[in-house]
Amino acid sequence: MVNIVYQCTCCNKIINKPPTPVWLCECGKPLYVHYEWEGIIRDILIDEKIESLWRYVSVLPKECLNENISLGEGCTPLISVSKNIFVKDETVNPTGSFKDRGMAMAITMAKIQNVKKICLPSAGNAGVSASAYCEAAGIDCFVFLPETIPEPFINETKRYNAELVLNGKTISEAAKTMIDHKKDDWFDISTLKEPFRVEGKKTLGYEIAEQFNWSLPDVIIYPTGGGTGLIGMWKAFKEMLGMGWISGRLPRMVVVQSDGCSPVVNAFEIKQNKTEFWPNSDTIALGLNVPGPLGGYLILDIISESNGIAIKVPESSLQIETEDFRKMTGIDASPEAGVVWSSYKTLLDSEWISNNEKVVLFATGIERR
Incomplete structure (x- = not known):
């Protein structure tokens, strides 16, 4: 990822080559992605032929030029x-x-970083979205939902062949269950835990x-x-x-x-x-x-x-x-x-x-x- 550096959003540490797959800073806080082109005046560069978020690939990681997992997300009215x-x-x-925007990028970058299995807690839509993009990418997906989740969310998540665990009343309680069940080769893509x-x-x-x-x-x-x-x-x-x-x-x-x-x-x-x-x-x-x-x-x-x-x-x-x-x-x-x-x-x-x-x-x- 030659066009990228990472900066901690809390301690401000700059990290050029973090361990992969990229996760949190050592201090436990989220990282931001920064690019070599930031702060440099340049012409607007979008690919108008693409009717998805990938029309903005010029401001995304260069690796996405060659490989991305897309279901047609973005370009919404x-x-x-x-x-x-x-x-x-x-x-x-x-x-x-809107979860599809984040998941398209997170799952694309997970695949580029050779991730085979991901996990996340969800209040509903993120689990559905992660399951769909993981299925498209050939990545195993483990979703932890509150047991209070309405049945349509369960059915939609199952539709994409994710493994489901139901426990607790909130996403925070589902996350605790995930931590208890998590295997060493599962990559946690919880909100803000990867950049x-x-x-x-x-x-x-x-x-x-x-x-x-x-x-x-x-x-x-x-x-x-x-x-x-x-x-x-x-x-x-x-x-x-x-x-x-x-x-x-x-x-x-x-x-x-x-x-x-x-x-x-x-x-x-x-x-x-x-x-x-x-x-x-x-x-x-x-x-x-x-x-x-x-x-x-x-x-x-x-x-x-x-x-x-x-x-x-x-x-x-x-x-x-x-x-x-x-x-x-x-x-x-x-x-x-x-x-x-x-x-x-x-x-x-x-x-x-x-x-x-x-x-x-x-x-x-x-x-x-």
Whole structure:
């Protein structure tokens, strides 16, 4: 990986040649991928013939030029629902969620690094996505799900021939079970424990910029569990600034969570620079049921740097808010979209967002029935 160096997101250590497959820093915190082209002004370089995230291969690891595992992820629509409100519809990805972006890259790089078996805990969509991409790559996949997971997620994961273990009520409890079962030759691709899911998710940022003709909206409202998408987009924005692909002020990033599980919002409100574990988490927005996000400090840094905000919405309102979002957009989205829609209305009413600002809302996954 000659065009890559790694930097710890916590201790800032630079690592040129880490052991493979690449995982966490020695200090136990996530690594960022950095490239030789960062900070160098250059022309916009995308492959317009490719209608997937791989059109942005010029800003991804060079190894992906020769080999990538793709099911057609990315290039999802940005739908205008009113003068200044846009919805990024990630439900049209191959397995129905934004997780496909991260998994396409993580599984591609796992295969390049000769990984034969992977494992991960999941709140639902990540397990489905990992199973699909592992099947395409010929990699064995072991998925650990909470026993409370709805049956459609189980059925979809089994569809791709993954090995399933059900235990606990949250992704954190499923992760503990995974650690107990993990074999030495299983590569753990849990959120932020390897650096390439972020690289896949950062294509959201490049794609939004391209769809806005290489400009950016004023505000992005993002439903946040582990936060990989938020972290990836912010990384993309900084990369594009450095290359001269965009200019001007970056979007204010809004982290939204349910009050049934809101560790990031709680830390933001009490002005902490890291999150604390959220006990007894419970929300129908399964992707947000992440009581102990590994990258909590990164999410909080992005909120601060972007002059953003973190807000929570009542769990009791999610079903109604989700139905309103579905009626407005025609997207059969999961309850995370209800969190986004409720948050947008709250911020508009409080005048934190004005009517003349361009706002991107996210529909991160389909409703599985």
